[in-house]
Amino acid sequence: xxxxxxxxxxxxxxxxxxxxxxxxxxxxxxxxxxxxxxxxxxxxxxxxxxxxxxxxxxxxxxxxxxxxxxxxxxxxxxxxxxxxxxxxxxxxxxxxxxxxxxxxxxxxxxxxxxxxxxxxxxxxxxxxxxxxxxxxxxxxxxxxxxxxxxxxxxxxxxxxxxxxxxxxxxxxxxxxxxxxxxxxxxxxxxxxxxxxxxxxxxxxxxxxxxxxxxxxxxxxxxxxxxxxxxxxxxxxxxxxxxxxxxxxxxxxxxxxxxxxxxxxxxxxxxxxxxxxxxxxxxxxxxxxxxxxxxxxxxxxxxxxxxxxxxxxxxxxxxxxxxxxxxxxxxxxxxxxxxxxxxxxxxxxxxxxxxxxxxxxxxxxxxxxxxxxxx
Amino acid sequence: xxxxxxxxxxxxxxxxxxxxxxxxxxxxxxxxxxxxxxxxxxxxxxxxxxxxxxxxxxxxxxxxxxxxxxxxxxxxxxxxxxxxxxxxxxxxxxxxxxxxxxxxxxxxxxxxxxxxxxxxxxxxxxxxxxxxxxxxxxxxxxxxxxxxxxxxxxxxxxxxxxxxxxxxxxxxxxxxxxxxxxxxxxxxxxxxxxx
Numbered sequence: 001x002x003x004x005x006x007x008x009x010x011x012x013x014x015x016x017x018x019x020x021x022x023x024x025x026x027x028x029x030x031x032x033x034x035x036x037x038x039x040x041x042x043x044x045x046x047x048x049x050x051x052x053x054x055x056x057x058x059x060x061x062x063x064x065x066x067x068x069x070x071x072x073x074x075x076x077x078x079x080x081x082x083x084x085x086x087x088x089x090x091x092x093x094x095x096x097x098x099x100x101x102x103x104x105x106x107x108x109x110x111x112x113x114x115x116x117x118x119x120x121x122x123x124x125x126x127x128x129x130x131x132x133x134x135x136x137x138x139x140x141x142x143x144x145x146x147x148x149x150x151x152x153x154x155x156x157x158x159x160x161x162x163x164x165x166x167x168x169x170x171x172x173x174x175x176x177x178x179x180x181x182x183x184x185x186x187x188x189x190x191x192x193x194x195x196x197x198x199x200x201x202x203x204x205x206x207x208x209x210x211x212x213x214x215x216x217x218x219x220x221x222x223x224x225x226x227x228x229x230x231x232x233x234x235x236x237x238x239x240x241x242x243x244x245x246x247x248x249x250x251x252x253x254x255x256x257x258x259x260x261x262x263x264x265x266x267x268x269x270x271x272x273x274x275x276x277x278x279x280x281x282x283x284x285x286x287x288x289x290x291x292x293x294x295x296x297x298x299x300x301x302x303x304x305x306x307x308x309x310x311x312x313x314x315x316x317x318x319x320x321x322x323x324x325x326x327x328x329x330x331x332x333x334x335x336x337x338x339x340x341x342x343x344x345x346x347x348x349x350x351x352x353x354x355x356x357x358x359x360x361x362x363x364x365x366x367x368x369x370x371x372x373x374x
Numbered sequence: 375x376x377x378x379x380x381x382x383x384x385x386x387x388x389x390x391x392x393x394x395x396x397x398x399x400x401x402x403x404x405x406x407x408x409x410x411x412x413x414x415x416x417x418x419x420x421x422x423x424x425x426x427x428x429x430x431x432x433x434x435x436x437x438x439x440x441x442x443x444x445x446x447x448x449x450x451x452x453x454x455x456x457x458x459x460x461x462x463x464x465x466x467x468x469x470x471x472x473x474x475x476x477x478x479x480x481x482x483x484x485x486x487x488x489x490x491x492x493x494x495x496x497x498x499x500x501x502x503x504x505x506x507x508x509x510x511x512x513x514x515x516x517x518x519x520x521x522x523x524x525x526x527x528x529x530x531x532x533x534x535x536x537x538x539x540x541x542x543x544x545x546x547x548x549x550x551x552x553x554x555x556x557x558x559x560x561x562x563x564x565x566x567x568x569x
Binding site for chain 2: 011014015017020021024025054055057058059060061062063064065066068069070074075078079081082085086151152153171286
């Protein structure tokens with residue numbers, strides 16, 4: 001679908017993919033098109049050429065970038081390094097297409113060990129361990145299993161029987177029982193990364209079992225990042241509350257959710273679990289978002305006490321902001337924070353009054369001299 | 375243009391089947407671009423960027439059978455590189471300085487055209503002047519300009535790289551170019567005043 005180029009001003013051309021392609025890498029087809037178009041619309045020649053000039057000017061200003069150089073030698077050395085790494089990690093990928101319910105976990109484990117071979121064994125050890133974990137986690141689901149695998153580069157959208165929306169990212173797979181939702185239990189096993197928008201049902205907790213941790217929710221939007229090859233697992237909460245706890249892997253037994261050590265996450269918080277260190281690390285997500293609520297915040301302020309602004313921020317993002325009221329007494333803000341991210345908002349508030357903000361385990365703490373003048 | 379795409383597709387498919395020559399060819403074709411793009415993302419060092427490129431190539435080798443054929447290899451590799459860089463930077467746990475947060479526009483630190491003028495730089499040639507103006511733009515605007523006008527990615531791809539929607543990507547570019555235009559105009563006016 002082509003836009004109406006005759007109504008274009010120079011800036012419109014500069015932002016048009018087809019025009020830019022022609023400016024940067026013309027071919028017979030684009031030449032033919034634009035030459036014809038110009039001959040039919042000679043009055044647009046001036047705008048057309050100004051657009052070309054603008055693009056040329058931008059490219060001129062970017063010559064420093066275009067010229068960043070990688071020497072032949074460094075290029076060769078890097079390639080050598082890459083090939084060395086590749087030959088050290090000789091891995092046989094195990095393809096799980098469908099997982100027959102009756103297969104015992106240990107039989108499959110033996111098969112994996114044989115496939116990986118002696119040479120690759122040491123490097124693959126943790127990977128094999130993760131695969132065993134995944135297989136044992138699947139075996140805890142009963143009945144017929146449904147498995148969704150995303151091998152493509154782009155995320156895919158799918159829905160569970162209870163209408164929960166799942167965005168399954170690249171290289172990830174999700175497994176659940178055919179009788180999902182029965183007996184007051186909604187359980188899925190995840191290997192990789194997925195974002196869940198869970199249908200609210202307080203009578204049926206939703207559980208995501210993934211590579212060392214289990215995430216349990218009632219109804220909320222959150223994301224789990226649990227690739228077998230990664231040493232860490234991360235759970236991010238957009239809205240709602242979620243509890244995250246470690247699995248206890250006991251192969252060959254019917255696993256119950258052993259809730260040993262756990263973390264409670266609220267909106268805009270995330271936790272990273274490090275398998276090696278066996279530790280939970282809780283903090284704010286990197287791009288906190290305003291919660292959807294009935295109260296609409298305009299974030300436009302005129303000589304507003306900074307303490308009020310901070311209270312607004314805390315409420316709208318669902319994050320605790322800690323500050324000393326005395327220090328901030330007398331500080332005012334006149335600004336529009338409307339389209340800024342949380343970080344930007346904080347910068348705009350803190351910079352002029354000489355205070356700093358710090359993240360401490362999912363809360364924000366304001367420190368500094370402030371502006372109370374005697 | 376079309377035959378180029380088909381060649382790329384075949385090259386990728388060969389690599390997926392384990393053809394080391396195809397793999398090396400892909401490396402040679404795109405490593406320089408990956409390097410310059412990686413170096414343009416702040417704050418990183420050469421060794422770090424080379425590490426990340428290494429990680430991208432070793433990972434695609436391991437997963438080669440599970441990958442699908444990308445529409446555009448350059449875009450796929452640059453996106454993978456950026457993902458890897460961001461991932462490692464985030465792990466260093468400096469939330470207030472991670473790349474995805476540097477989209478804060480310096481509201482009160484832009485030097486005016488007069489200031490640049492006053493520094494006796496009016497004798498510099500056009501390339502350096504525009505280059506300097508571009509470097510004063512917010513980082514995300516600079517990145518959008520590089521991706522669209524040097525790496526020649528279309529706006530849909532630029533949007534994916536920067537994790538925004540297509541309209542926002544165009545807005546970034548629009549704001550950048552408008553700012554450049556205004557400064558250039560101001561520049562010329564001041565320039566003319568002195569002559």
